[in-house]
Amino acid sequence: MEIIVTVEAMRAASRGARAAGRRIALVPTMGYLHEGHASLMREGRHRADLLVASIFVNPTQFGAGEDLDAYPRDLDRDMAIATAAGVDLIFAPKASDMYPAGYQTWVDVDRLTGPLCGASRPGHFRGVTTVVTKLFNIVRPDVALFGRKDYQQLAVIRRMAADLDMGIEVVGMPIVREADGLAMSSRNAYLSPDERQSALCLSRALARARELYRTGERAVPVLLDAVRATIAAERTAVIDYAEFRDGDTLDDVTSAADGTLLALAVRIGKTRLIDNCLLGEEN
Ligand code: PAF
Numbered sequence: 001m002e003i004i005v006t007v008e009a010m011r012a013a014s015r016g017a018r019a020a021g022r023r024i025a026l027v028p029t030m031g032y033l034h035e036g037h038a039s040l041m042r043e044g045r046h047r048a049d050l051l052v053a054s055i056f057v058n059p060t061q062f063g064a065g066e067d068l069d070a071y072p073r074d075l076d077r078d079m080a081i082a083t084a085a086g087v088d089l090i091f092a093p094k095a096s097d098m099y100p101a102g103y104q105t106w107v108d109v110d111r112l113t114g115p116l117c118g119a120s121r122p123g124h125f126r127g128v129t130t131v132v133t134k135l136f137n138i139v140r141p142d143v144a145l146f147g148r149k150d151y152q153q154l155a156v157i158r159r160m161a162a163d164l165d166m167g168i169e170v171v172g173m174p175i176v177r178e179a180d181g182l183a184m185s186s187r188n189a190y191l192s193p194d195e196r197q198s199a200l201c202l203s204r205a206l207a208r209a210r211e212l213y214r215t216g217e218r219a220v221p222v223l224l225d226a227v228r229a230t231i232a233a234e235r236t237a238v239i240d241y242a243e244f245r246d247g248d249t250l251d252d253v254t255s256a257a258d259g260t261l262l263a264l265a266v267r268i269g270k271t272r273l274i275d276n277c278l279l280g281e282e283n
Contacts, residue, residue, distance in 0.1 A: 001083045003090045004189070007098075007138055010091045011060070014052075021129045026141035028132060031055040031092075032072040032186035033054035033081040036176040040145040041085035043173055047143050050120050054091040054097065054135050055224055062128030072189045086107065091139060098134060107133045109156045109163070109168045112250055116152050116263050120240050128153055129160050133259040136161075136168055143169040143178075151263060155250060175275070183275045188272050190271040198234040201267045205230040209262050214278045218256050220244045240265035240272060247278050 004010045017024055025048030027040045037053075042050045055078055062068035075092070082090055106126050112118075113125040133191045136144065143160075146154045156170045162168050176184045181203035182196070182215045190200055212226055227242050244253050249263040258280030 001079065001087055001135060002091065003092060005078070005092055005094065006073075006107075007093060008092070008228075010052075010138050013089060013137070018052045018140065023050060024048055024139065024141045025051045026137050026139045027051070027053045028142045028146070029053055029055055030057045030071065030186065031078050032074060032189065033078045033177075034184045034186065034188075036147050036149065036184040038081055038085040038175050039176050040089055040147060044085035044143070044145050047145075047171070048141075050088050050089065052089045052091055052139050052141065053087045053096055054093075054139070055139065055218045056065065056091075056093055056095075056135075058098075058127055058131040059095055060099065060130060061124050063121055063123060066121075067187075070190075071188055075226075077162045091194055093138075098131065106130050107160065107164075108229075109160050109196075112152070112156050112159055115245065115252075116243060116249055118152065118266065119263060125153070125156055130158060132157055133166075136170065139216075141168055143171060145171045145173055145221075146253070147174075148172045149175045149185065149274065149276070151199070151261060152250065155248075181207070183273075185273060187215065187271055187273060189223060191268060195236065195271065198236045198273075201231045201234040201237050201272055202264050202266055202273055203265060205274060206262060210277060210279060213256055220254050223256060223262075227262065227264070236269055238267040240267060242266075 025044035027044050029037050057071050059068055091164040107129040108126050109129055119126050158170045161168050181198055208226050208230045209223050212223055231237050231239055241263050245261045246253055247259040256279050260279045
């Protein structure tokens, strides 16, 4: 596996692969890889001849006071995980190359970025869509893979790729969970052992809503009460949002149906965790 750090070298590698008729897959990441990332990489391996993973902690998607400086980093460990998952090439650019002095161009997706993380992290999605567009332009993949844990991010990137005629297949992959149900996330590394236990309230709340839905409950206020009560049972958990939304448009819903999204963002101590499920579906 090769590591490329400059935009020019990445562009050249991509040009060479395309000239040789090779299909390119990209797994964009911010590093501190876990099994969730590895599952994206293994799928990318099946779908392309050249598998590229980017590792870039993108400063423009972090707000003031968020965890940019503290974000966990471990390139040696990331390389071992990426190698085992079949990655051919890691693209790990410097922030000063991605955003040189004078940088002033942004990509914005409109309505889909309004609610949920868009509301609680202003500017976050503008940073995500901008960096993903840049990565797409540099790597020029045929297919790009993202996890469904960041459900809204996946919806926004799909919309962006379609609206801007990027000609890139955007693939969403299932959430990967620890044995006890906690969704895998690089931010789980921040949790103390006690907080790690408290964090299970997210997957417990999803399970509670799914169970109520399975037994016939459709009223969102009732489902929401159960979700909130499950999370509130953990003393250290503070809800940022808990919302039922249309799984495609992310519009508000008052009655749940198959494919309705339940999205959660919950603070456990200083760590903000997200999780979600689609009602009526195995996920
Ligand atoms: O999901 C992430 O890790 C990031 O938001 C992404 C897509 C790599 C963009 O920085």
